[in-house]
Amino acid sequence: ETGVTQSPTHLIKTRGQQVTLRCSSQSGHNTVSWYQQALGQGPQFIFQYYREEENGRGNFPPRFSGLQFPNYSSELNVNALELDDSALYLCASSPYMDEQFFGPGTRLTVL
Amino acid sequence: SQQGEEDPQALSIQEGENATMNCSYKTSINNLQWYRQNSGRGLVHLILIRSNEREKHSGRLRVTLDTSKKSSSLLITASRAADTASYFCAAVKISSGYALNFGKGTSLLVTP
Secondary structure, three states: OOOOOEOEEEEEEEOOOEEEEEEEEOOOOEEEEEEEEEOOOHHHHHHHOOOOEEEEEEOOOOEEEEEEEOOOHHHHHHEOOOHHOOOEEEEEEEEEOOEEEEEOEEEEEOO | OOOOOEOOOOOEEEEOOOEEEEEEOOOOOOEEEEEOOOOOOOEEEEEEEEEOEEEEEEEEEEEEEEEOEEEEEEEEOOHHHHHOOEEEEEEEHHHHHOOOOEOOOOEEEEEH
């Protein structure tokens, strides 16, 4: 157990809809990162937040956005869902720029 | 990109044998990390090796880093069925942000 939780566990949406995924980091971890993992692939970096500000972004379009809150929780929002957005979404928190602690993930299916 | 790339893609061994996985990356790095993932669940951090280190041990794990060849290896000794999982390396360059850039991983199967 890493102490990082994610909700929901599974989610089914239809193309064009919007979705919000949530993550609760360990207390004291002021960095949170989000990753997308398609079936059979390695996780791909979406973005990272440090003290509530975006600190880096991977090769994802602007319809992927995020927020980090002072209570160590964070959100990943995806607008205008596409079929290719179907994946496991992982959040990871860290007390500093070092080892990252991953949550169990949210499995998103877009129909 | 400093993305890690693992080799082989799949590895099947028997309990008690050693398993070796390799990782290559493209640019200079600050550290390289290895993670394990069981059945499409969250990743678990195994070990971190910094660019000025050449070898590191943690229990049955041994990691080496060769910065001149831009490569790393993970050795799991005396494998157990519970070691069955996917293993990923992630190369990290702090000046490019602290993202973990993963490859496709090595799928390890340990049979009793």
